[in-house]
Amino acid sequence: MLMDIGKIRRVQQTVETAQRITRYIYNHNWILSLMRKYAGGEILRPGVTRFATNFIALDSILEKRGALRQMFASSEWYDSRYSYAGTERSKIEDLVTRQPFWQQATTIVKAIKPLYEVLRAVDSEIYPLMGFLYHMMVKAKDQIMEADPAHGWSYINIIEQRWEAQMGTELHLAAYYLNLRFQYNIDGIGMDETLLDALRNVIYKMEHDPEKAALCLEEVIMI
Incomplete structure (x- = not known):
């Protein structure tokens, strides 16, 4: 990256x-x-x-x-x-x-530093939980755009290509959605369609009974 x-x-x-x-x-x-x-x-x-x-x-x-x-x-x-x-x-x-x-x-240093900190966390012995890691990357992309509005997208495009291929899996998205710390502190996360789609797919992969999967999804969304 x-x-x-x-x-x-x-x-x-x-x-x-x-x-x-x-x-x-x-x-x-x-x-x-x-x-x-x-x-x-x-x-x-x-x-x-x-x-x-x-x-x-x-x-x-x-x-x-x-x-x-x-x-x-x-x-x-x-x-x-x-x-x-x-x-x-x-x-x-x-x-x-x-x-x-x-x-x-x-x-350049101000724009790249947020990404560098995330990658350091990934390489560290104390590996952050999936939900936190996804949140760190979301926050890093916001900080990159703030640091360099004129060229930030050139960094973001590279991050998204690499990150989505390696770490931006549905499991990470679901973990991010289910983290109560983010549920209560980030506006709109509960109705984010990308996160909800990822959560649905993860639940239906883990629970093959459609009725039980639907019930599980309903209970999670009502948290």
Whole structure:
């Protein structure tokens, strides 16, 4: 899922820019030392494979944004030989001191973070119950659209394709519907046709006697 999101062009370009900045810093020992002085630590470096790692790296460089901009505006930087060395230096300095890269990176991290948290929950040893997991994904999609209204659907489409194929089963939907915590706290869940259809199908698969299945469904809906 994250791998597919990482292939979206604007996401890919932003990760490549972050790679370019960190590669330049880490390829020069003096600049690396200066960065550590201003940032108080390391910047996680984006890789070329797992997008989960790249997401964490983007978040890391965002945390160091102020320190990096201070570094490139410092007298130490301007007095050094690196501030006059080559076109790559001027391009990196321009990327760090101007807004477009940071704005794009901020939007991407804010949009992807809700999904990342859900996937972390799935991978954790304490696996959330099916109903809670479905609720987490519903909430994550809402947060993604709120974080990036202009491009959120490009993420949502990927999520729905992957999620529905792997986790969006009728059993998950039924578990979500039957969770009393959501029944009493989310408006409209009791009459959601998608959830009701999933619940009906699950009940009729478990109870082959039509009369008993109908009675069970009636009792559940009346909760």
